[in-house]
Amino acid sequence: MKLLENTNIRHKTTVMFLLSTVAIVTFLSIVFYTSIEKIIDNDNDETLKLKSDIVAQLYLDDLRSKTNPDSIENNILALKLNRELVFSVKENHLSVLADSLKLPLMFLEQINTLQNGFYENDSLQYVGKKYNAPEDDFIVITSSENYFKKHIQKHLQRIMVISFFVVVFITFLISLYLSKNLFKPIVKITTRVKEISSQSLHLRLEKEKYNKELNQLINTFNEMLNRIETSFESQNNFISNASHELRTPLTSIIGVADVCLSKERQSEDYIETLTVILNEAEKLDRKTKALLSLAQTGFSGKVLKQEPIRIDELLWDCIATIQSLNQQSKIHFDISLIPENSAKLVVNGNKQLLHLAFSNIILNGCKYSNNELVKVSIGATNSKVVIIVQDHGIGIPKDEQQYIYDPFYRCSNTKKYEGYGIGLPLTRNIIKMHKGSILINSAENMGTIVEIHLPFK
Amino acid sequence: MAQTILIPTDFSIGSLQVLKEFLNKQEDNSKVNIIFAAGYTTSSSISDLLFFSKHRIIKTLNLDAFDDAVKIIENKYNNKVNLTKIEFFTGWNQRSFINFLEGNDVDQIIYSKEEQLKSIHKSWFDITPLVRKIKYKQTAVEVDYDIEYPREYIALSPLFSTRG
Numbered sequence: 001m002k003l004l005e006n007t008n009i010r011h012k013t014t015v016m017f018l019l020s021t022v023a024i025v026t027f028l029s030i031v032f033y034t035s036i037e038k039i040i041d042n043d044n045d046e047t048l049k050l051k052s053d054i055v056a057q058l059y060l061d062d063l064r065s066k067t068n069p070d071s072i073e074n075n076i077l078a079l080k081l082n083r084e085l086v087f088s089v090k091e092n093h094l095s096v097l098a099d100s101l102k103l104p105l106m107f108l109e110q111i112n113t114l115q116n117g118f119y120e121n122d123s124l125q126y127v128g129k130k131y132n133a134p135e136d137d138f139i140v141i142t143s144s145e146n147y148f149k150k151h152i153q154k155h156l157q158r159i160m161v162i163s164f165f166v167v168v169f170i171t172f173l174i175s176l177y178l179s180k181n182l183f184k185p186i187v188k189i190t191t192r193v194k195e196i197s198s199q200s201l202h203l204r205l206e207k208e209k210y211n212k213e214l215n216q217l218i219n220t221f222n223e224m225l226n227r228i229e230t231s232f233e234s235q236n237n238f239i240s241n242a243s244h245e246l247r248t249p250l251t252s253i254i255g256v257a258d259v260c261l262s263k264e265r266q267s268e269d270y271i272e273t274l275t276v277i278l279n280e281a282e283k284l285d286r287k288t289k290a291l292l293s294l295a296q297t298g299f300s301g302k303v304l305k306q307e308p309i310r311i312d313e314l315l316w317d318c319i320a321t322i323q324s325l326n327q328q329s330k331i332h333f334d335i336s337l338i339p340e341n342s343a344k345l346v347v348n349g350n351k352q353l354l355h356l357a358f359s360n361i362i363l364n365g366c367k368y369s370n371n372e373l374v375k376v377s378i379g380a381t382n383s384k385v386v387i388i389v390q391d392h393g394i395g396i397p398k399d400e401q402q403y404i405y406d407p408f409y410r411c412s413n414t415k416k417y418e419g420y421g422i423g424l425p426l427t428r429n430i431i432k433m434h435k436g437s438i439l440i441n442s443a444e445n446m447g448t449i450v451e452i453h454l455p456f457k
Numbered sequence: 458m459a460q461t462i463l464i465p466t467d468f469s470i471g472s473l474q475v476l477k478e479f480l481n482k483q484e485d486n487s488k489v490n491i492i493f494a495a496g497y498t499t500s501s502s503i504s505d506l507l508f509f510s511k512h513r514i515i516k517t518l519n520l521d522a523f524d525d526a527v528k529i530i531e532n533k534y535n536n537k538v539n540l541t542k543i544e545f546f547t548g549w550n551q552r553s554f555i556n557f558l559e560g561n562d563v564d565q566i567i568y569s570k571e572e573q574l575k576s577i578h579k580s581w582f583d584i585t586p587l588v589r590k591i592k593y594k595q596t597a598v599e600v601d602y603d604i605e606y607p608r609e610y611i612a613l614s615p616l617f618s619t620r621g
Contacts, residue, residue, distance in 0.1 A: 336533075338533065339533055381525045388613065388614050
């Protein structure tokens with residue numbers, strides 16, 4: 001068993017291929033050999049029977065022309081030389097005849113009773129036939145040498161043994177070659193996958209030529225790597241996000257408390273300080289909760305908590321939240337292409353996360369356009385909901401658009417706006433979790449269009 | 458009986474604005490069949506003629522985003538749109554174009570007043586000049602864009618970028 005465990009798939013294929021070929025070749029040889037033997041035997045038999053008929057006819061002619069037929073002894077001699085024998089049937093003669101001819105008695109009796117008989121020994125085959133003529137009942141026995149045994153058998157056996165070994169040898173070579181080439185790409189994949197470590201997750205496997213099955217495997221690998229990469233990124237995001245977001249309120253709490261404690265104060269001062277601290281602590285609490293839910297749903301490997309959500313309601317919700325946070329923001333919810341059938345707006349997803357994602361995008365629109373009008377549109381195809389957020393803000397410079405999903409990346413024209421560069425990567429991760437896609441189209445100083453596609457599932 | 462309208466298209470998302478405008482303005486609730494028509498030059502070789510397949514052309518044009526946009530409009534105007542389909546006009550002259558219209562039972566042609574359709578494929582050609590020349594019931598629709606963006610074949614945003 002240990003031996004079997006260690007053999008690799010290459011050797012297994014070689015052995016399997018070899019065994020199956022050997023089995024097929026053996027089977028074919030046996031069938032071929034036996035059928036050849038049978039055919040030659042039958043042919044021989046037929047010839048002998050024909051010969052018996054001719055001899056019988058000659059004998060009858062002889063009998064009719066002569067009154068005294070030849071004696072039995074002469075006929076026996078004839079068998080030995082010319083291999084045919086004719087004698088008339090007399091019951092008591094059979095055993096004597098058998099002795100003198102060195103033929104078994106059984107054979108002669110068989111001819112006598114069944115009209116036909118067949119016997120063979122090492123070198124000769126005998127066919128006997130009984131004829132009932134009006135003049136006399138007689139038996140004709142003809143014989144010939146065992147043609148198959150004498151001429152063909154050995155030859156055939158030799159050819160078969162040689163060809164058998166040749167075939168096995170060739171199959172062995174082919175199977176070696178096949179197994180080597182068949183598993184070459186797999187070995188290649190293995191080495192390539194080994195190269196991909198957590199530091200080089202961006203690497204992908206290359207496609208093989210003319211190998212559909214393997215390409216499927218490679219695709220699956222690459223998709224898996226995509227997912228792993230995303231989750232790695234998200235993990236990094238999460239840590240940086242958490243530390244950044246948590247630091248701000250903590251700094252202000254520490255600062256305020258520090259100032260307050262520097263000397264003795266009036267009770268109103270304490271109340272004021274404590275209110276500030278409470279506010280900041282509440283902010284901290286909210287952020288921790290948000291991050292915690294993100295961590296729980298996204299990164300711990302647990303299944304995303306999902307429920308059917310009506311996207312238009314969610315967007316109204318987001319807009320209301322944003323407007324309560326920032327009264328100056330102007331958001332127009334464009335429902336000119338909202339589907340008539342509201343069932344086409346229901347997406348399975350996590351409400352908190354999607355809320356976070358949409359709020360992020362809309363807030364970005366408000367922030368980077370100095371509270372100019374932001375248009376939120378919604379539409380639905382038969383497989384997905386499309387959400388489009390348009391603003392007339394500062395836009396994203398063309399050559400920086402490829403970096404916008406990098407955590408902490410901030411574009412060169414955003415210096416005067418507050419932010420950490422976390423919102424967009426976070427949003428993209430959330431959309432990716434929902435198997436959606438996000439597309440950003442932007443021109444500097446013209447505005448930005450964010451397009452989110454969310455499949456129904 | 459559903460009315461059949463024909464819209465010359467270059468399969469850009471923005472060109473669908475015409476349909477959106479038209480359906481917006483249409484007040485009665487009668488259903489319409491919509492045919493998106495594009496000119497398509499076929500070579501004169503017999504094998505190309507023999508193996509002409511609308512589906513293959515649609516496939517090579519890669520119209521996923523266009524399909525999505527059409528579906529969005531269909532979903533919005535569910536009770537107005539009966540069916541939508543794409544047809545290719547492969548003729549040259551006015552006469553064959555009229556034949557094409559009659560063959561498809563077109564009642565009305567809708568096209569954009571000012572917008573120029575642009576080539577997406579070497580075999581594509583604009584049929585609006587033909588539409589303008591022939592005497593057939595036709596309406597030019599004005600589209601009022603919010604933001605002017607480059608012609609888009611992947612993103613769906615041009616569909617939503619009109620005022621109002």
